[in-house]
Amino acid sequence: MQPVHLFLVGGVMLSCSQDSSLDWGASGSLPLLRRETAPFFGELKSIPGHQCLRDRTHFRCPWKKGPITQVKLKEATSCYSQVLRLSLDLFGTETSRDAWSERALGRLLHSLSRELKVLDRTREQDQSCPLPFALAICTYFLGIFHYLKVKTHKPCAWEIIRVEMQGALSTFPLSGRRSPRKRRSSLQTTLLS
Template sequence: MALLRPLLTTMVLCSCGPVESLSCHLPQNSLLLSRKTFEVLEQMRRVSPVLCLKDRRDFQFPREMVDVSQLQRARAASVLQMLLQQMFRLFHTERASVAWSPALLQDLRSELQQQLQNLSTCSIQASLLDTEGPALALRRYFRRIALYLEEKQYSNCAWEIVRQEITRAYS
């Protein structure tokens, strides 16, 4: 599973490195917020993963999006913003409200919203980023997750598998 830690690291580099011409200055607390989001996702575990082994699925996270080569540093903020928006949408549904502790779900939503606000300060030119491919890949990835939840009738195990998937992708 592709991990987003390199992407988050690139985000910090973008805010203070040679990509400053893109006017992307992330607050110092960006990595702290991402760590807090990960912790909340971990706290949300309700079902033992062992009980849900039969429900596991490969959602095919688009790995090519987190390749953080020099040429892709400028794209990192945009891709991360798309990922956070999709995560926020997923955990902001009525079905999610039924599945998770209201307090933890609100904590997660708040963390994601804060990160999105931090990223909204980045004024990156869309033409430079060519985000159409990554945007489509992310929408498809989250669509596969939504279809899986529907197929499994939003069961506790289905939500646990999705929580694990999002945690892996986010960690």
């Protein structure tokens, strides 16, 4: 029982450490927050997806294919804050408030803003999003906003966007993912010190 107690205390001490690097912050907190955000997209669902099949379109998510796949993961992580800000702009519009329940939308916005705060707190100040990556992200979101405008913000258009953004945010590449072995050895070192 005592070794388990030491392991848990060591884990708590390690996660509360003030000298967390960008890698530990990004790989430790953001994926966890992203997993917490995912169900909030599901809460927004108001129309069965099969009713909106004719409204589907390909938005060309840049980090699934294209120039962003060429960027180093550390640089990609520096761009995630731009993606979160644009997502907050998208879901924070008046028309999105009309499309979904206030409670479900509020929970999603709160979760996205928590991710942004964690990222801003752990991000190194000298890192910036590389220009080609930043432009690809802006182009992607402009396409989404244009799609909504053309579809006059109809419920099916919002359902298509909900599904698109749920997939896009969950697959954004983040740097510094530590293998379980590295985390375990880091924890053991902390416990032995």
